[in-house]
Amino acid sequence: xxxxxxxxxxxxxxxxxxxxxxxxxxxxxxxxxxxxxxxxxxxxxxxxxxxxxxxxxxxxxxxxxxxxxxxxxxxxxxxxxxxxxxxxxxxxxxxxxxxxxxxxxxxxxxxxxxxxxxxxxxxxxxxxxxxxxxxxxxxxxxxxxxxxxxxxxxxxxxxxxxxxxxxxxxxxxxxxxxxxxxxxxxxxxxxxxxxxxxxxxxxxxxxxxxxxxxxxxxxxxxxxxxxxxxxxxxx
Ligand SMILES: C[S@@+](CC[C@H](N)C(=O)[O-])C[C@H]1O[C@@H](n2cnc3c(N)ncnc32)[C@H](O)[C@@H]1O
Numbered sequence: 001x002x003x004x005x006x007x008x009x010x011x012x013x014x015x016x017x018x019x020x021x022x023x024x025x026x027x028x029x030x031x032x033x034x035x036x037x038x039x040x041x042x043x044x045x046x047x048x049x050x051x052x053x054x055x056x057x058x059x060x061x062x063x064x065x066x067x068x069x070x071x072x073x074x075x076x077x078x079x080x081x082x083x084x085x086x087x088x089x090x091x092x093x094x095x096x097x098x099x100x101x102x103x104x105x106x107x108x109x110x111x112x113x114x115x116x117x118x119x120x121x122x123x124x125x126x127x128x129x130x131x132x133x134x135x136x137x138x139x140x141x142x143x144x145x146x147x148x149x150x151x152x153x154x155x156x157x158x159x160x161x162x163x164x165x166x167x168x169x170x171x172x173x174x175x176x177x178x179x180x181x182x183x184x185x186x187x188x189x190x191x192x193x194x195x196x197x198x199x200x201x202x203x204x205x206x207x208x209x210x211x212x213x214x215x216x217x218x219x220x221x222x223x224x225x226x227x228x229x230x231x232x233x234x235x
Contacts, residue, residue, distance in 0.1 A: 026194040031100050031148065039102035043079040043110070049190055051081075052183045056176030057143065058085045060227060065168060068092050070138030073162060075127045075155075075171075076145020080107035080120065087119050092139060095132070097123045130158045137162050140169040140233075146208075147173070147201035156215035156233075163235040173202045174228010184226065202229045 027045040028038055062068070069091035074083045077096035087094055096111070098104040101124060108122045125131040127142070127149060140159055149155045159169050175187055192199040201207070205224040208231055212220050220233040 025190070027190065029194045029196075029198070031103060034100060034102045036102045036105060039079070039100070039106045042103065043081070043106045046079065046081055050187060052179050053175035053187055054082050054085050056178035057174070057227070058082070058089050058176075059178050060176045061086070061141070061170065062089050065139070068139050070164075071095070071136060072139040072141065073097060073130070073132060073137045075130070075140065075142035075159065076148065077107055077122075078144070079103055080110050080122065082141070082143055083107075083120050084110060084114050084116060086141065087116055092119075094120045095123050095137075096120050097125050097127070097130070099124075099126050127155045127158065130162050132162045134161055135164045135167075138164055138167050140167065140171070142169075142171045144173040146171060147195060147198040152211045153214045156212055156217060160215060160217050160233065160235060163233070165235055167235050169233035169235075170230060171233065172208070172223075172228055172230035174230065175226075177225070177227040179226075205229055 027049060028034065028042045031042075034042065067090055070093070072086070072090075072092040072094045074080075074086070074094055074096045077083050077098050080096045080098075083094045083096040086092065096107055098107055104122055104124045111117055111120045111122060123131060127145065128151060140163055142159070146152065156171075159171065163169055175184055179187070191202075205222050208229060209222055212231055212233070217233055219235065220231050223230045223232065
């Protein structure tokens with residue numbers, strides 16, 4: 001066999017290996033496809049890779065809004081890793097809402113394992129039709145779910161409906177201002193690899209602004225910095 005062909009085959013094998021390594025490192029992001037085992041793998045990957053962002057964002061929230069109390073809704077809570085951290089640093093009663101049954105089951109198990117069942121209530125439901133009455137929540141958080149919403153305007157209308165007067169919504173995605181540069185670069189690269197095209201949602205402040213205007217919300221401001229891309233909504 002000519003030398004060139006050997007090298008070609010070798011490089012194809014190497015390329016395959018490289019592709020496999022990258023996809024193994026990715027955090028699963030096809031939420032709708034997940035069965036229980038895949039949801040457990042998603043949970044493990046989030047805990048292994050994104051804890052600095054969770055800790056940093058909760059720290060930022062408590063610093064900006066004070067020790068929060070009352071009712072909180074976490075929209076698209078995943079396996080409740082963020083809700084658990086927020087609960088530990090606040091006096092909130094958190095309704096952790098998740099659309100995917102398998103992910104919701106893992107969230108329920110995490111909440112039980114942390115003995116927080118009196119403070120965090122897992123809810124199986126869809127952000128497009130929040131299963132809460134008007135003016136239910138003092139605080140609403142949604143981190144890293146925005147890119148999934150098919151009708152973003154509708155979800156923001158739901159978020160506004162559910163907020164109490166005087167309530168605050170903090171919606172978007174990112175890593176919080178307290179991560180180190182090194183942590184930020186590692187997590188950002190992993191997120192972008194995992195979400196692929198969807199990651200662009202978190203670098204488009206104009207689109208986020210447009211969606212919120214269309215939802216007829218006027219009292220908001222967009223934060224786009226090291227902490228990520230966030231909309232702070234005040235009702
Ligand atoms: C990247 S995870 C973020 C989890 C968590 N918020 C965090 O900060 O770690 C996004 C989650 O949003 C959920 N999600 C997507 N669309 C949703 C919707 N329409 N209603 C409720 N949850 C949704 C997904 O199933 C997934 O669990």
